[in-house]
Amino acid sequence: MATHKVTSMEVARLAGVSQSAVSRVFTPGASASKKTIEKVRKAAQELGYRPNVLARAMVSGKSGIIGLVVAYLNNQFYPEALEKLSNILQERGYHVLVFMAPQSAGNIDKVVEEILDFQVDGIIAASVALSSDLSDRCRLAGVPMVLFNRAQDDPAMSAVTSDxxxxxxxxxxxxxxxxxxxxxxxxxxxxxxxxxxxxxxxxxxxxxxxxxxxxxxxxxxxxxxxxxxxxxxxxxxxxxxxxxxxxxxxxxxxxxxxxxxxxxxxxxxxxxxxxxxxxxxxxxxxxxxxxxPANRMVAETVNILLSNIEDPDVDPRRVEIDGPLIIRGSARIPEGWKT
The missing domain is CATH 3.40.50.2300 (Response regulator)
Incomplete structure (x- = not known):
């Protein structure tokens, strides 16, 4: 049996608001009053309405998607960091697509090429190295990229690492x-x-x-x-x-x-x-x-990427964040050393 696809106009009619108000409620970063949001979401739930993200992307020119490419997850640092990156990006209104890439530059370049096909708004590359040709391709495509926990000699590439x-x-x-x-x-x-x-x-x-x-x-x-x-x-x-x-x-x-x-x-x-x-x-x-300092590294990475999405002319940034020595029991503790 065919099912009826609910439209934003029907949601607007039930909620007693304009169609543009419905659009604002479901657009990340757009403004709407608390009362309007409550009415629209209640009506959408009753009708079973889901916004068409792809259609909105075609109109706005923005997909709302960030591509996250990582070479390996065996190192426990990366699953924890990627979870933090995903959470903060979602809080800022973006969806995250994660792509796995082998360590070799050729394979990584192929994966990033595939990411660009998804019309992402930006890319975060964690623990990977890219060819200079591919970083140029991303810039020509208008897709900013930030390296996370890895840096390159390319002065046009933003990167965030610990010191x-x-x-x-x-x-x-x-x-x-x-x-x-x-x-x-x-x-x-x-x-x-x-x-x-x-x-x-x-x-x-x-x-x-x-x-x-x-x-x-x-x-x-x-x-x-x-x-x-x-x-x-x-x-x-x-x-x-x-x-x-x-x-x-x-x-x-x-x-x-x-x-x-x-x-x-x-x-x-x-x-x-x-x-x-x-x-x-x-x-x-x-x-x-x-x-x-994963929390600070993640925050800097997201801030740099979103700044570049909002203003493509923003200068690239290299950030190195100092991390402390955590003293436990696997190494001899020097006499008088403060722990």
């Missing part, structure tokens, strides 16, 4: 103050700006104290490769402390040290991570780490 260099330096200073001299580093994916900057800050902090990095391995931000990196690093002349490029890997490192290699953390070796994901605070890990 990764400062975070790496904090890890170095803490381990040195704890009396460590044989200090290792397990790197993430070397194509990531976050990895590059965390290592740069860490190595610089060590060298400023006259200490060279004792050992280095690459874990590529994955659990299995972090375990393999730990096995290689501790096969001979092991370090007495390790800074790991993120918590996702640091947890794998701790499990390998304790349950496979029979080492005590922090008695035999101190471990520091980066991100401060929820699991880091669990008693099983009690991980000392550099906190990424």
């Amino acid at each position: 990764n260099i400062a975070g790496g330096r904090k890890a170095a200073e803490f381990l040195l103050a704890g009396g460590h001299h044989k200090i290792g580093y397990i790197a993430g994916w070397e194509g990531a700006s976050t990895q590059r900057d965390r290592e740069a800050g860490f190595v610089r902090g060590l060298r400023d104290a006259g200490v060279e990095l004792h050992a280095r391995e690459v874990g590529n931000f994955t659990t299995e490769e972090a375990r393999d990196a730990t096995r290689r690093m501790f096969a001979s002349d092991p370090p007495d402390a390790v800074f790991v490029a993120n918590d996702h890997m640091a947890i794998a490192v701790m499990d390998t040290l304790r349950f496979e290699l029979g080492l005590n953390v922090p008695g035999d070796v101190s471990v520091i991570g980066y991100d401060d994901v929820t699991v880091a605070s669990w008693p099983a890990y009690d991980l000392t780490t550099i906190r990424q």
